[in-house]
Amino acid sequence: MIQQPVISDSNRLRLFAGSANRPLAQEVARYLGIDLGPMIRKRFADGELYVQIQESIRGADVYLLQPCCNPVNDNLMELMILIDACRRASARQITAVIPYYGYARADRKTAGRESITAKLVANLIVKAGANKVLAMDLHSAQIQGYFDIPLDHVYGSPVLIDYLARKELSDLVVVSPDVGGVARARAFAKKLNDAPLAIIDKRRQAHNVAEVMNVIGDVKGKTAVLVDDMIDTAGTLLEGGKLLKKEGASKIYACATHPVFSGPAASRLSSGVFEEVIVTNTIPIPEEKQFEQLTVLSGASLLGEAIWRIHEDTSVSSMFR
Structure with missing residues (x-):
């Protein structure tokens, strides 16, 4: 049985959520005993997304929870904009928490002239400025190797x-x-x-x-x-x-x-x-x-426990032993 975590430096831990699955993010925040970080998200008339973080995160360890589910392109773009906003706000470390990793099924070339979108999305997340990734049940284990940053993989x-x-x-x-x-x-x-x-x-x-x-x-x-x-x-x-x-x-x-x-x-x-x-x-x-x-x-306790362990520099893989 997973026990409620005691975070040694809760002032440095920040959890923000995109619009894809806020109920899950709120459950994770309750598990961690913190509030979701305040932010503004709006859309311009032509459909472009705008995000602004509403508190200081300078020197903070920021966790951004956003599954890349339907509408996949909007949610993926929102995740990258969130990462970029946090990077420009001088966050010490940014972890993309991706309960569902979109574009994962094209993870290798099975025919000529096709994209490996699982690798492409990994490149986009890294280039946007993420320092770490926390993912749940990737479609194939090899996707972990597509990231040039640390990735923690948990299972449902x-x-x-x-x-x-x-x-x-x-x-x-x-x-x-x-x-x-x-x-x-x-x-x-x-x-x-x-x-x-x-x-x-x-x-x-x-x-x-x-x-x-x-x-x-x-x-x-x-x-x-x-x-x-x-x-x-x-x-x-x-x-x-x-x-x-x-x-x-x-x-x-x-x-x-x-x-x-x-x-x-x-x-x-x-x-x-x-x-x-x-x-x-x-x-x-x-x-x-x-x-x-x-x-x-609910998978909130699994994600919350993994976030706490990453923040406290303890083992995530030991959760499943």
Whole structure:
């Protein structure tokens, strides 16, 4: 159980939030026992963003919380403007706290003449003036190496695992929705009393379109927990859930850290395939995208604890041992 931190130099610690997810930022501030820093954010008539910090941050350690969720371009640009404003206000150190890292899916070249946007965004954040980055559940671990500054990477899985453990589900099997997510699912299963693992073999024909082929592992009569880092259009998850039902799974739960929920995601997830869809609040979910089976857990204590440990120069990785 994570305990409330005691900050040795709270006058030097400042937490500011962009507009992308202020409720999460307020929860993090409450966990740290501080107030969100005052700032002005407005938009000019042509759509340009304007940001002004409303207190002195000279010599302060500043943490800027801003997920790069929809609208991605606006939120990413706002983060860079915030970083630049703090740098010009003589902050001693600026840490970009990015609960959801946008543009992460293009993390390598799979064809000719395409951009590696995960690296491009890392370059932009560094050039804007960030000294450190705190990110949660990056789409791929290699993105950590795209930054030329220190990056601390935390996971949403402890929150999800604690919730599932309290439900005391019987005959549990953890399922990876694709081969690429096996490491994540294996670590998840290990924390759930070494639950067995299954893998869905699929062939992706285009972006956001998945064709499920077969299940590797035994799911018959078991409670299947599909684990992923994000849910976007939920096409992959829905097809995976249908296949698990066909293979004899008794109940199916879906877990993910980031509820991107684009397009038809809400209707797909509420179609009756899943007993429950469990996510964290790294991304705010509009009311029209919420549904009966949805459970949203808070990751504020994880982020708050990581911020405190970074500020106190103690280990962040030890949070997950």
